[in-house]
Amino acid sequence: MPRVIFSGTAANRFTGGRTEIDVAATTFRRLVKELDERFPGLGSQVEEGMAVAIDGVIYQDAYGAPLSEGAEIYLIPKIAGG
């Protein structure tokens, strides 16, 4: 199963301190939904303000980004620039 890993403050706010969570989702969109069902508020937080790094590749606002079996998913702040 894909594994979501929290390195910032989201873990304390939403998951009761759990920093690694296995998910059944196969796309970023489904991940958002699953996180919101399991940890109310986390999905919308991820959707609105966070990017995901799936096996090292950073995706921003990409519902269709695939989550493969065993994928390592980090939730990170969205990146902007100057």
Place this chain on the structure above:
Amino acid sequence: MNYIVSKPELKVVGTRPVRPDGVDKVTGRATFGADMVLPGMVWGKVKRSPHAHARIVSIDTSKALKLPGVKAVITAEDFPNIASEEAFVGEGPMNFRDLSRNCIARDKALYEGHAVAAVAAISQAVADQALDLIDVTYEVLPHVIDVEDAMRPDAPILHDDLFTANVEPKPTKPSNVSKRVYFAKGDAARAFASADVVVEGRYTTAPVHQAYLEPHACVVQVASDGQAIVYSSSQGQFMVRAYCAKLLGWDIANIRAVPLEIGGGFGGKTLVYLEPLALALAQRSGRPVKMQMTREEVFRASGPTSGTVIEVKIGARRDGTIVAAREVLKYQAGAFPGSPVQPGCMCGFAMYDIANVEVIGYDVVSNRPKVAAYRAPGAPMSSYAVESALDDLARKLRIDPIVLREQNGAREGTKTHYGPTHHNIGFLQTLEAAKQSEHWKTPLKARNGGAVGRGIACGFWFNIGGESSGAVHVNEDGSVSVVSGSPDIGGSRASMAMMAAEVLGVPVDKVRPIVGDTSSIGFTHVTGGSRVTFATGMAVTQASEGVVEQLKNRAAQIWEIPPEAVDWRDGKAYPAGSNAGAFEPLDLAEIALRAGKTGGPISSEVSLNAQGAGPGFGAHICDVEVDRETGQVTILRYTAVQDVGKAIHPSYVEGQIQGGAAQGIGWALNEEYIYNAKGQMENPGFLDYRCPVASDLPLIEAIMVEVPNPRHPFGARGVGEVPIVPPMGAVGNAIRDAIGIRMTDLPMSPPKVRAAVDADNGQKAA
């Protein structure tokens, strides 16, 4: 299609054609914001707060409105009172209430220069008179400027409804600290205990302005049916349209934003300041309105980047292996939350493979202009601290500073402290190129007995992708028009034309690129984050591929063969093989001539959300001479090495590298906001706010390392932001090498260097 794999011998990409906007710019024909005029236009001007922090008791506009020639006067009451609503749009999280109140103050003025009212009048002189007739009654409040002062429990509070986020227990008292940011990997505290050597330091950096040459300017008109046009210089016409619509409560479709040439942005033009005011004035006056900031207004009222205080600590084994790192970052956000502390927390150690890292950041409001993005927002300050500490570590361990960085450098598979794993990166190749450079291999020589020194420092930036649109149209004569939604700041029109020409197989001078307005091309995020060549380039490349498919189809119709039996090579259609038939090749012009008979115009537009921008790394080498008598630091030689993926137009990549280095050197040596006791800026002009000029700098040698980004068709990475990250560390490390003193407070200006030398002499004498 991935051309870096399938087409190793590129014909256009990687060459250096003259930029398509070059003649306009060198002849003065290019139209910037301040050049724009419309018939019947009136002038808008802004009344600004003289106080750093004050409650607005009342604003009486009656005298101004009675002045002959005045067409409209507005205050915050003329705008919707927007509730706090944060959304991630364009360049980052944006709270539209804060944006609205930054454009025009409501209830409180939060910094000197904060707009409190605006007028439209038949001339600039009348507008100035009208501003003097607006009577604002203030209740002056205590103010706070510096970041650590603003964090004190007894500091004047800017916002009664601001409570520190991400701390437990949830605060019950308002604070100037808007949020705490935290990243951790491993167990830093335990690892420090096992380290053989520990270095640490406390570094401060001054707020600096993006210092674009062109001040903010716009011309707008609003028709009686509510349809508006905004002509302005910005980093994103779609950003201008969206922000204006939100702040005014108008439909987006009623605003057409037309991008004019832009005289520099560097992140500072990813916001609106004047455009919403101009639209409100135009609506009330019924006349087109022009507004432009003076240089003084640019400094007082548009976003600089954060001033910061950063504590850093690094622990290593005797062999040079870094085992632990810790950083605490305090960033000024200006009058509203939203400093770049988060990327600052992520970038400092992103270049290194360190098992145990802890990084804590604080976003802090104070009575300064709200910060805006500035090249690699947040990263340069963080890297200044980290790269200085690494230099100290190298000295302590007696290890070459490049070797120390190589030993601990991020490589394929390195997991960052903020989570993601690095893939396809070029940091070690960049270090190797620095090590092999003529500069590094040439011994530093003393000049006239002066104190000379050499320093090296590195930098990282994520680079981003995002939403972009590009269109390619084949004209009747076979020439090609390329339209993109990205304002051209660093030569992107040239890059777009080159990528299109490469795919189409035509000479680049047959391709004419333009930047479309919001009604002529699909949505495109701002030009920022080093995203345009990557993301918009991807859209243009795919649109060009769509055109090639159409060209093959049209040739197939002419030859009466299946489209799959047609090849496209070097700008011509060929039968794919002998079975397809014997036909003379058709070039683009021949096919375009018959477009009407084969299905109509040939064009393709692609809108996409590009993912997978590859990060960039830089290593800068700096030689300085320090005059111990005056504190003057002279840059003797400077070399900037950077992994650029694939340089689409090498000259513009070099230009980005050189420009970023120059700005970073200014940040290192001279630039700062100076405030008086009343919280008023005392140096709002280029005479007193000292940017480096050409005579201050040697030729900055740019060395491009090409480690292709496999997720871009030509292997491109963003290049615009990395080069501003290393200079402060490189200059500081060179000064340390020259005079044996670690400078920890930017800018390292002559008075500070002289004071440090005096203090050092005093210590030695004692």
